[in-house]
Amino acid sequence: MRYISSGHSHGEQITIILEGIPANLELNLDDINKELSRRQSGYGRGNRMKIERDQAQFVGGVLFGKTTGAPITIVIKNKDYKNWETITSPFNYKQDSYRPVKMPRAGHADLVGALKYNQRDMRTIIERSSARETVSRVAVGAVCKQILRELDIEVLSHVINLGGIDVSNYSLDDIRTMDSKVRMVHKVKTSEAMKRIDESKLEGDTLGGICEAFVLNVPAGLGSYVSHEQKLDANIAAHVLGIQSCKGVEFGDGFDIANYKGSEVHDEITYTEQTFKRKTNHYGGFEGGMTTGMPIIVRGVFKPIPTLMKPIGSVHIDTKEQVLSHVERADVTAIPAASVILEHTISIEITRAILAQFTSDTIEQLIDSVSRYRDYLKEF
Numbered sequence: 434m435r436y437i438s439s440g441h442s443h444g445e446q447i448t449i450i451l452e453g454i455p456a457n458l459e460l461n462l463d464d465i466n467k468e469l470s471r472r473q474s475g476y477g478r479g480n481r482m483k484i485e486r487d488q489a490q491f492v493g494g495v496l497f498g499k500t501t502g503a504p505i506t507i508v509i510k511n512k513d514y515k516n517w518e519t520i521t522s523p524f525n526y527k528q529d530s531y532r533p534v535k536m537p538r539a540g541h542a543d544l545v546g547a548l549k550y551n552q553r554d555m556r557t558i559i560e561r562s563s564a565r566e567t568v569s570r571v572a573v574g575a576v577c578k579q580i581l582r583e584l585d586i587e588v589l590s591h592v593i594n595l596g597g598i599d600v601s602n603y604s605l606d607d608i609r610t611m612d613s614k615v616r617m618v619h620k621v622k623t624s625e626a627m628k629r630i631d632e633s634k635l636e637g638d639t640l641g642g643i644c645e646a647f648v649l650n651v652p653a654g655l656g657s658y659v660s661h662e663q664k665l666d667a668n669i670a671a672h673v674l675g676i677q678s679c680k681g682v683e684f685g686d687g688f689d690i691a692n693y694k695g696s697e698v699h700d701e702i703t704y705t706e707q708t709f710k711r712k713t714n715h716y717g718g719f720e721g722g723m724t725t726g727m728p729i730i731v732r733g734v735f736k737p738i739p740t741l742m743k744p745i746g747s748v749h750i751d752t753k754e755q756v757l758s759h760v761e762r763a764d765v766t767a768i769p770a771a772s773v774i775l776e777h778t779i780s781i782e783i784t785r786a787i788l789a790q791f792t793s794d795t796i797e798q799l800i801d802s803v804s805r806y807r808d809y810l811k812e813f
């Protein structure tokens with residue numbers, strides 16, 4: 434399974450081509466659109482999210498509500514395009530009143546993108562480096578979650594730190610039953626986090642944070658130790674790090690394991706109810722790049738939004754004068770959205786590993802093949 438996306442933040446649309454999804458999967462379009470709208474909400478987002486109402490249009494690979502096995506094409510329109518058309522229309526642009534972007538924002542892709550692609554107007558960089566692209570991961574991840582649901586595998590996420598405030602107060606059961614808005618910025622301690630967001634906004638500043646995701650009911654043995662390309666934890670980490678503004682990924686106890694002895698952190702092996710289990714899950718569900726059968730626990734840390742309404746120093750790319758960096762509409766924080774994106778990114782990698790490992794021309798074959806593998810594990 435693989436996917437590619439194309440499109441600009443303020444262009445007409447984001448187009449996604451997704452290949453390798455089994456045939457006969459009945460897609461629930463409402464659920465896919467619900468996931469897209471979860472990505473849009475969350476306290477601290479800027480005015481762009483008031484303009485957009487993301488909806489997936491399937492224009493290939495789905496007939497009679499089911500996947501056909503052919504590549505799937507998904508289109509997500511940018512409603513904001515109508516306000517940008519004179520700038521971002523590929524050919525019918527007008528240059529008269531347009532001001533090119535010349536003062537790179539530290540933390541964004543502006544300067545390095547301009548250097549790499551020899552661009553003198555960093556609009557060309559912004560249009561693709563923008564996290565608008567994350568609609569594609571969520572649309573693809575939402576399709577993947579429907580496959581995972583057929584296999585009784587569940588992926589959940591929540592915010593655990595927003596701008597330095599610990600907002601992690603929930604058990605797995607709480608997270609599972611929360612409605613999406615509450616899940617993204619939690620009820621308890623929310624007011625403190627919202628206050629911090631309001632203060633940052635007034636100060637012209639931005640915030641980052643940490644999100645956590647869980648994958649439940651994964652069979653042991655997804656992924657493989659035989660090559661780095663097949664290590665599922667490595668593939669999840671790479672894809673998560675590819676989320677705009679992600680600066681680190683950890684599994685289970687993560688960086689904290691450095692503080693313990695082996696006897697304290699290796700997850701001791703037990704055998705109950707015909708299953709190999711672990712007394713603990715310090716390694717977050719992975720050994721040797723393979724799932725252990727314990728819940729997968731992944732956290733991502735996301736830096737504060739680069740665009741600052743009270744800008745910091747920069748250098749004009751033509752004159753080389755010291756200036757203040759470019760200012761444009763932006764989020765104060767996007768951590769609630771990052772949590773949804775994290776969940777979908779992980780769903781994609783879990784699905785990719787499953788489709789690589791099991792017979793999957795059709796969803797029926799996949800369900801049967803995973804079920805037989807689960808029986809085999811019980812008989813082992």
Ligand SMILES: Cc1cc2nc3c(=O)[nH]c(=O)nc-3n(C[C@H](O)[C@H](O)[C@H](O)COP(=O)(O)O)c2cc1C
Nearest residue numbers: 541542562563564677678679739740763764767770
């Ligand atoms: C959901 C989401 C929304 C974002 N919104 C903004 C934004 O409004 N303004 C901004 O400057 N950066 C925003 N970012 C971060 C930039 O896209 C990101 O920092 C930039 O592409 C550079 O990539 P890097 O941070 O991974 O190095 C957002 C990131 C995410 C995940």
Ligand SMILES: C=C(O[C@@H]1CC(C(=O)O)=C[C@@H](OP(=O)(O)O)[C@H]1O)C(=O)O
Nearest residue numbers: 479481482562563564565677762763764
């Ligand atoms: C459009 C989205 O996020 C955008 C990501 C983004 C950036 O620089 O990454 C900058 C902002 O774009 P704009 O300048 O149009 O307000 C965010 O709104 C989205 O998440 O759908």
